[in-house]
Amino acid sequence: MSARNILVINCGSSSIKFALVNEAQQSFAISGIAERLGSPDAVLHWQLGDKKHSAMMAFGDHQAALAELMPKVQAAANGKLHGIGHRVVHGGEKFTTASRLNQATLNAIKATSPLAPLHNPANLLGIDVAMKLFPNLPQVAVFDTAFHQTLPQHAYRYALPESLYREHGVRRYGFHGTSHRFVSRHAAELCELSVGDSSWLVAHLGNGCSTCAIVNGQSRDTSMGLTPLEGLVMGTRSGDVDPNLHSHLARTLGWDLEQIDHMLNRESGLLGLSGLSNDMRTLEQAREQGHAGATLAIEVFCYRLAKSLAALSCALPQFDGLIFTGGIGENSPLIRTMTVAHLKLFGLVLDKEANARMIRGISGPINAKDHPRVLVVATNEERQIALDTLALLN
Missing domain, CATH: 3.30.420.40 (ATPase, nucleotide binding domain)
Incomplete structure (x- = not known):
């Protein structure tokens, strides 16, 4: 055929x-x-x-x-x-x-x-x-959410009244599932490991960002929740904030829910922190020129990313490697370097030359020899969607 x-x-x-x-x-x-x-x-x-x-x-x-x-x-x-x-x-x-x-x-x-x-x-x-x-x-x-339906209950439930989950579906769902699934499988192939016997931490970094703990080809925890707003600092999305921020802004500034929602989703993240842009390329250039807002935005982005990865390691029985993917993850040696620098307890060390080479869709390892794996893997959500479609047609 x-x-x-x-x-x-x-x-x-x-x-x-x-x-x-x-x-x-x-x-x-x-x-x-x-x-x-x-x-x-x-x-x-x-x-x-x-x-x-x-x-x-x-x-x-x-x-x-x-x-x-x-x-x-x-x-x-x-x-x-x-x-x-x-x-x-x-x-x-x-x-x-x-x-x-x-x-x-x-x-x-x-x-x-x-x-x-x-x-x-x-x-x-x-x-x-x-x-x-x-x-x-x-x-x-x-x-997008299907891959994360393997999360255990202790990972997807919020500490809220039972009725909100049972009657209204209020729980953590996670997103970017197609990307997380594709890159974790490709990473196993690159490292000649079995998908069914491998454990990964994945950072999908673009205008939207999420992390995922993947065990034996299945999602075990992820940073996004009920909506794609939860979790990491993103291009224009805040990621995690104090849940009482809504009532604080309503009381002190008189903001309504629509204003608060717009601010958290459209005016926050890298854009809000830097006061300049939601594009990481622009921010990296501005950082080199001494722009304080861009410098702060990148520092917060990397620290919060490392913090999330460390937290998600709780879901892994073993650690076979850290994967960077998405537009930022695949193309920013700086972000990879700064993030790994926060993960000292994992023993991660990057090969500077390999890290600099891994841009524009090139996949491969960037860790120093004899240190835990760190990989850049180019995502291909379109191919994964096509493969899933073909699997059903079969």
């Missing part, structure tokens, strides 16, 4: 990211993003081979974007498209694996939407359009 092609779709409220994944090829035949959908500046960007293209779609919506990109995808697949894999952020407790899309699955995703009001409705929008355009093509939902 010839290698199969899966279109992977990640649909946001005003964007669609896509990639055509062939199970026998590492690179994408075509990939891109439709952004600013519904506005006068709606545009489709795509890369075909080594060439980049763009097309304006003034006021184009999700349906118009999919209609525009699908002929390009079909051509890149030589007319042989075998299925569509959709990223869905929140699957609640209902979904522990990827699921074939049908009416029952759609109803369950809709029922979970109150847990991810910014993400699941947008994901459903893309699914609805794709299913109408291609009713005979197999389509699969792959959930």
Whole structure:
């Protein structure tokens, strides 16, 4: 049987990211993003081979974007498209694996939407359009939360009244599951270890950041919780704060919940600390020039990251290595160096030359000889979504 092609779709409220994944090829035949959908500046960007293209779609919506990109995808697949894999952020407790899309699955995703009001409705929008355009093509939902459904109860429960969990699903779910799963398996392969007998700490660092403790291929604890706000310092998200901050701001400043939520999710993190940017590249350059805010933001980011990794080590029966991934994790030797410097009790030491080389998608070890493993592993969430889709189609 010839290698199969899966279109992977990640649909946001005003964007669609896509990639055509062939199970026998590492690179994408075509990939891109439709952004600013519904506005006068709606545009489709795509890369075909080594060439980049763009097309304006003034006021184009999700349906118009999919209609525009699908002929390009079909051509890149030589007319042989075998299925569509959709990223869905929140699957609640209902979904522990990827699921074939049908009416029952759609109803369950809709029922979970109150847990991810910014993400699941947008994901459903893309699914609805794709299913109408291609009713005979197999389509699969792959959930960010599914990988973390192996967390033990003592890791996912909050110390809150039982009724909030039983009746309203208030618990820790975790996110970035597709990435954590992909890189931990790839790390085991790189180190010639069995996935079923290996234990890893993973730091997925981008505009959104999370850590994960992975034992024998299963998530045992993670930094994100009920929502993606819990845990690490991120690009514009605060991560952990005192739970009483909401009432403090309401009492002292008269802020309402919407103001507080916006501040914690959009104006905090690296942006809030630095007063400059949420982009780590910008902050590293500013730090070199003596910018105090950028310096502080990076120091807090790395300390809180190391603190989270140390805490998650409680979930490991053994320690086979620390993995850095995501845009920052894969491309910032500085962040890796500063984070590892806080983890002295782990005995971690980096090889400076190897650490400097591991950028732009290169994967490999960066630890000094005879010291515990530290790896940079390039994530590929699109490929993992495609593999999960193919596994269901099989």
